[in-house]
Structures are given as C-alpha cells and as structure tokens.
Amino acid sequence: MNARLRRRLGNASTYLVLLLVMAFFLLPIFWFIETAFKPRVLTFAIPPVWFFQPVIENFVAVFKQVPVLAYLRNSVVIATGATALAVCLGVPAGYGLARHPGRSSNALALGLLIVRMVPPVAMLLPFYLLMRNFHLIGTYWAVILLDAVLNVSFAAWFMRGYYQGIPPSMEEAAYCDGATGLGAFIRVALPLGFPGTVTIGLLSFIASWNDFLMAMLLTARTTRTLPLGILETYHTYEITWNLMAPISLVAVIPVLILGFALQRYYVAGLTLGAVRE
Amino acid sequence: MKKTNLTVEEQASRRGRRGRPLRFIRSLGALAWVAPALVFVLVFAFYPVLYSFFISFFKYRLTDPSHQRTFVGLGNYIQAFTDPTFVVAVRNTLVFVVGAVGVETLLGLGIAVLLNRELPGMALVRTLLLAPLTLTPLVVALVWGALYNADFGPLSFYLKQIGIPIGRGPVGEPSTALASLILVDVWQWTPLIALILFTGLRSQPTELHEAAAIDGASPWQRFRFVSVPLLQPTILVALVIRTMDAFKLFDSVFAITGGGPGRATEVVNYYIFKVGLTFFDMGYGAAMSTLLFLVIVGFSAAYFRVLNRVWTNV
Numbered sequence: 198m199n200a201r202l203r204r205r206l207g208n209a210s211t212y213l214v215l216l217l218v219m220a221f222f223l224l225p226i227f228w229f230i231e232t233a234f235k236p237r238v239l240t241f242a243i244p245p246v247w248f249f250q251p252v253i254e255n256f257v258a259v260f261k262q263v264p265v266l267a268y269l270r271n272s273v274v275i276a277t278g279a280t281a282l283a284v285c286l287g288v289p290a291g292y293g294l295a296r297h298p299g300r301s302s303n304a305l306a307l308g309l310l311i312v313r314m315v316p317p318v319a320m321l322l323p324f325y326l327l328m329r330n331f332h333l334i335g336t337y338w339a340v341i342l343l344d345a346v347l348n349v350s351f352a353a354w355f356m357r358g359y360y361q362g363i364p365p366s367m368e369e370a371a372y373c374d375g376a377t378g379l380g381a382f383i384r385v386a387l388p389l390g391f392p393g394t395v396t397i398g399l400l401s402f403i404a405s406w407n408d409f410l411m412a413m414l415l416t417a418r419t420t421r422t423l424p425l426g427i428l429e430t431y432h433t434y435e436i437t438w439n440l441m442a443p444i445s446l447v448a449v450i451p452v453l454i455l456g457f458a459l460q461r462y463y464v465a466g467l468t469l470g471a472v473r474e
Numbered sequence: 475m476k477k478t479n480l481t482v483e484e485q486a487s488r489r490g491r492r493g494r495p496l497r498f499i500r501s502l503g504a505l506a507w508v509a510p511a512l513v514f515v516l517v518f519a520f521y522p523v524l525y526s527f528f529i530s531f532f533k534y535r536l537t538d539p540s541h542q543r544t545f546v547g548l549g550n551y552i553q554a555f556t557d558p559t560f561v562v563a564v565r566n567t568l569v570f571v572v573g574a575v576g577v578e579t580l581l582g583l584g585i586a587v588l589l590n591r592e593l594p595g596m597a598l599v600r601t602l603l604l605a606p607l608t609l610t611p612l613v614v615a616l617v618w619g620a621l622y623n624a625d626f627g628p629l630s631f632y633l634k635q636i637g638i639p640i641g642r643g644p645v646g647e648p649s650t651a652l653a654s655l656i657l658v659d660v661w662q663w664t665p666l667i668a669l670i671l672f673t674g675l676r677s678q679p680t681e682l683h684e685a686a687a688i689d690g691a692s693p694w695q696r697f698r699f700v701s702v703p704l705l706q707p708t709i710l711v712a713l714v715i716r717t718m719d720a721f722k723l724f725d726s727v728f729a730i731t732g733g734g735p736g737r738a739t740e741v742v743n744y745y746i747f748k749v750g751l752t753f754f755d756m757g758y759g760a761a762m763s764t765l766l767f768l769v770i771v772g773f774s775a776a777y778f779r780v781l782n783r784v785w786t787n788v
Contacts, residue, residue, distance in 0.1 A: 208591075208593055211588055211591055211593060212593070212595075214588060215585075215588055215599060218585055218588075219599060219602065221661070222602070222603065222605070222606055222661065222664075222665065223602065223605070225617055225618065225621060225661065226605060226606070226609070226617075228617070228621065228628060229613075229617045232620075240626075241626045243626065243631060244631060244635075245628040245631060282514075286510050286511040286514055287511060289507045289508075289510070289511070290507055290508045290510070290511035290512070292507055293503070293504045293505075293506065293507020293508050294504055294507070294508060296503075296504070296507075297503045297504030297507075299504070301504065301505070302504040302508075305504070305505075305508055305512070309511075309515065311771070312515060312519050313718065314718055314767065314770045314771050314774060315519070315523055315767055316721070316722050316743050316746065316763055316766050316767060316770070317722065317724075318722075318724070318743055318746045318747050318750065318759075318763060319522075319523065319526050319746070319760070319763030319764075319766070319767060320519065320522040320523060320526070321750075321751075322522075322526070322536075322750050322751070322756060322759070322760075323521070323522035323523070323525040323526050323529075324518070324522045326525075327518075327521065327522060327525075342518055343518065345514075345518075346514065346515060346518040346519045347519075349511055349514060349515060350511075350515060350519070353508070353511055378503075403608060406610070407609075407610040407611060407612070409610075409612050409725075410724060410725075410728075410747075414751070424610055424612050424613075427612060427613065427616065428612075431616075436620075436623070436626065438620050441616055441620075445610070445613040445616065445617070448610055448613060449608075449609050449610055449613055452608050452609075452610070453605060453608055453609070456604050456605075456608040457601060457604065460601060460604065463604065464600075464604075464669055464673070467607070467666055467669060467670065468669065468670045468673045468674075
C-alpha cells in the first residue's frame with residue numbers, strides 16, 4: 198500500500214516536472230505559430246493576447262511582398278540536390294571504409310570527420326572565389342556543392358559505422374554466387390544499408406534546408422532560399438513579426454513533417470553511434 | 475573488442491610476410507569506394523581551407539581593385555592577439571561554449587532520466603522534443619529575439635510583471651546579453667542531448683541495476699554509481715558534438731544582437747564573418763579562422779583521448 202502510494206507520487210511528480218519542461222520548449226513555438234495567425238492589430242498588444250479569432254491576412258501580406266513559392270521551390274531544389282549528392286558519394290565511401298578496415302581507412306575516416314570541425318565561415322570566402330572562377334555564383338550548383346561537401350563527410354562517417362554493425366556474410370555469399378564487388382554492393386549492401394541511408398539523407402536535407410549563411414553569399418535573386426526570404430521581411434526601423442512569423446512557418450513546416458514522419462531514422466542519426474554496444 | 479571474427483585472408487595476412495601486399499591491396503580496395511567522395515571533398519573543402527590557410531599570411535583586401543597580395547608572415551596572427559575585439563570575442567566564445575554545453579548536459583541528463591521512466595505518454599514527449607532541434611536556427615533566433623524585445627516581447631513583459639527590472643531588455647543590457655543567447659542555445663539543443671542520453675540509458679543492461687537494488691542501493695545511489703558511469707561514453711560523445719557546434723555559434727548573434735550591445739556578444743565565428751565579409755579583410759579573417767579551427771580540433775582531440783580511456787575502462 199505504502200509502496201504503491203509512493204510510486205504514484207513519484208509518477209505524479211515526474212509528470213509535473215515534464216509538464217514544466219515541455220512548457221519551456223513548446224511555448225516559444227506556440228507563440229510563433231499564434232503570431233502567424235494573429236490579426237495585425239493584436240501583434241503588438243500589451244499585455245500579449247493569447248486568445249483571438251485566427252486570420253490569414255499575414256500570409257496574404259507576406260506572399261504579396263516576398264516570392265514565397267519561388268523561394269520554396271529553390272529551397273526544395275537545393276536541399277534535394279545537396280542530399281542526393283551527399284548520399285551518392287557518402288554511402289559507397291562509408292561502405293568501403295567499413296569493409297576494408299585498416300590504418301589507411303581509419304586515417305581517411307578521420308580526415309573526413311575533420312571537415313565537420315572547420316568553421317563554415319572559413320570555407321565560405323575561398324569557396325566563393327572558387328565558384329566565381331567556375332562562373333557558378335548565383336546558380337543552384339554553388340549552394341548545392343557547398344552544402345553537399347559539408348554533408349558528405351558526415352554521411353561517409355555515419356555509414357562507415359552503420360556498415361561496421363552489419364556482418365559481411367551476406368555479401369560474401371553473393372561473392373560465392375559470382376557477384377562482382379559492385380554487384381554485391383548494389384544488390385546486397387545497399388538494401389541492407391537502406392535505414393542508415395534514410396537517416397543520413399534526412400539529416401543532410403534538414404541541414405541544407407536550414408542553412409542561410411551559404412545561401413546568402415552564393416545565391417542570386419532567382420535562386421534565393423526561404424531563410425533568405427525571411428530575412429527580406431526584416432526592417433531596421435520597424436518590427437514586422439506579422440510578416441516574419443507566417444513565412445517562417447512556411448519554412449519550418451516541411452522539415453518538421455519530415456522529422457516527425459521519419460522519427461525513428463532521425464533519432465538514430467542524431468545519436469550518431471553515440472550509443473555503442 | 476572487434477578482432478574476434480577474422481576472415482581467412484586476415485588470418486593469413488597476420489601469419490606470414492606474404493600477407494603484407496595482400497593487406498595493401500585490401501586497403502586500396504577501400505580507396506576505390508572512397509575515391510569519388512574523397513576527390514569531391516578535396517576539391518570543394520580542402521582546397522578552400524588550404525587557400526584560407528595560405529592567404530592568412532598575406533594582407534589581402536577583396537575590395538582592392540588591383541588585387542594586391544602582400545606577404546606579412548605571421549602579421550595577421552599577431553594582429554589577432556593584439557586586437558581587443560578578438561580578445562573579447564575569444565572570451566565570449568569560451569563563456570558561451572562552457573555555459574551552453576554545461577547547462578545543456580545537466581538539463582539533458584535530467585530530462586533523459588525522466589524519459590527513461592517509461593510512463594504512458596513518453597513517446598509523445600520524445601516526439602515533441604524533436605521540434606526545437608529541427609527548427610531552422612535562423613527562425614529560432616528571430617522568435618527569441620521577438621520574445622526578448624524590450625517593448626513588445628512577451629518574455630520581457632512577464633519579467634516586468636513579476637517585478638524584475640529588465641532595462642533595455644534581456645539582449646539590450648550588456649550584463650545579460652550573452653546569457654540570453656546561451657538560453658536560446660539551451661532551448662534549441664538541450665532536447666538533442668536529452669534524446670542522446672535517453673537512448674544511452676535505455677540501452678543499459680538491467681542486470682546491474684537489479685543487482686545494485688538487491689544489495690540495498692537507493693535509487694539515487696543506483697543512478698550515481700551505476701547509470702552515470704555506464705553513461706560516460708555517451709555523455710562524452712554528446713559533449714563532442716555540441717562543443718564542436720557551439721564554437722561555431724553564428725545564427726543567433728547575426729539575427730538577434732549583431733555582436734552587441736557594445737561587444738557583449740561578439741564571438742569569434744561572427745567576428746570572422748564581419749572582418750571577412752563586411753570589411754573584406756581576407757588575410758586577417760583567414761588567420762582568425764585558422765585559430766578557431768585549431769581550438770575546435772584541440773578540444774575534440776582532448777575529448778576523444780578521454781573517450782578512448784573511458785571505452786577501454788568500461
């Protein structure tokens with residue numbers, strides 16, 4: 198009896214603390230979504246108004262001022278391109294590093310990991326000059342290439358760990374049946390590594406979708422991405438939350454849906470082999 | 475740990491000299507798979523980085539019409555250590571990294587323990603925790619900037635309501651500006667640490683906990699002397715990930731404070747951006763980039779050393 202009461206009290210206090218924790222994490226998001234649907238006259242009300250009739254006037258206003266759909270398309274093109282490139286280069290690399298263990302592949306893996314430690318700002322200007330020589334500034338390619346290079350090293354590193362966790366017996370069986378190295382990779386290793394591939398694809402996509410620093414320097418008017426559209430609503434002498442919130446909502450909804458829908462793969466990537474047996 | 479299942483070839487290569495070329499060919503095999511990625515990274519990452527390192531020994535202004543590069547040796551590096559803004563930026567960066575990563579780890583550990591109680595509804599909580607870390611950092615920064623706004627921000631309003639004098643707002647006052655940016659980082663990234671540590675806690679074998687319970691250990695003792703030591707490698711990996719990123723703080727400084735008020739939130743990564751992209755002082759920006767890179771590599775190497783020791787101990 199006593200033990201049961203204590204357990205119930207313990208559970209109740211767990212829920213209470215979690216409620217406070219979740220309030221901290223969700224209230225800013227709640228405010229942000231509310232602001233997107235809040236009538237303009239209430240945006241700056243003091244004290245803040247939390248309950249009102251939602252309207253879409255803010256969306257209408259921001260769609261008039263910023264080419265939201267064009268930027269949305271640019272974001273999709275750039276994030277998809279960078280992800281495809283990172284996956285196509287990173288998965289075979291990770292597979293090769295895992296299946297040919299040794300000093301040299303350890304060194305290669307470490308070399309790839311170091312790319313993640315470089316401050317992006319340090320790469321940005323030289324990369325800009327490089328792209329200028331190739332006449333790629335303002336095209337999708339410039340941003341796709343830079344986002345992909347930041348993602349590919351992580352992809353290879355992650356897939357190396359992933360394939361290390363899969364015994365090579367299946368591929369060896371394929372070799373015995375006369376498969377070539379490439380054949381065994383395509384028919385056996387790729388399907389086995391599919392969950393890991395989804396994980397790094399998702400992480401690459403989110404990283405590239407959320408970037409604005411690279412895009413700010415490398416895109417032109419016709420290739421701008423959504424985060425840059427958000428910045429366009431910003432004015433130095435006027436607070437424009439009523440414009441910032443709706444376009445920000447458009448910008449975050451796709452990645453939120455992807456993250457929630459592919460939650461299992463997402464969390465596996467976030468913990469990136471942090472949890473080893 | 476991993477050398478249990480040797481293939482026939484590997485056993486052969488371990489036994490005789492004839493294994494040596496075989497091993498070499500095997501490592502070349504890896505190269506064939508890695509080559510496309512490697513070439514790509516060499517061209518688009520290592521080349522810019524090396525160029526940046528090279529230019530850090532020159533005075534080079536991008537706006538200079540003649541594109542004159544003047545060799546100055548270590549001049550740019552010496553300039554960094556005598557530049558008061560850089561020194562302040564280094565201090566702020568260290569305060570930010572230690573403060574943000576420290577709070578995130580403690581808070582994340584606490585949340586992970588709660589999540590690990592496996593009560594009904596926990597799956598939903600875990601899903602919702604994904605939201606902050608998935609949001610575009612720029613959006614997070616703009617939203618928090620709005621919440622902090624001294625005149626119309628809800629957070630400032632409620633702080634005033636409960637009698638806390640906020641002056642020019644949390645990010646307007648030099649004394650609280652950096653702490654306010656730490657809070658933004660804590661908000662976005664604590665869920666990441668919590669989820670990592672939760673996964674680590676859940677993968678722990680239950681036998682040890684049961685044995686400790688039979689020996690009469692209290693829940694706190696079981697946490698302190700069983701869970702935490704087993705969790706050490708996971709905590710370290712989480713620290714590496716967060717530290718590497720915290721050193722590269724950019725978005726919230728860019729969108730909320732611009733380094734101000736005064737130099738209160740000037741951090742290295744943002745200062746490099748300002749020097750390189752608004753003053754176009756390429757050489758000096760590159761020199762500071764090199765220094766920041768070395769610090770990040772140094773920290774990561776230190777973590778990995780500790781991690782190796784922990785992994786061999788557990």
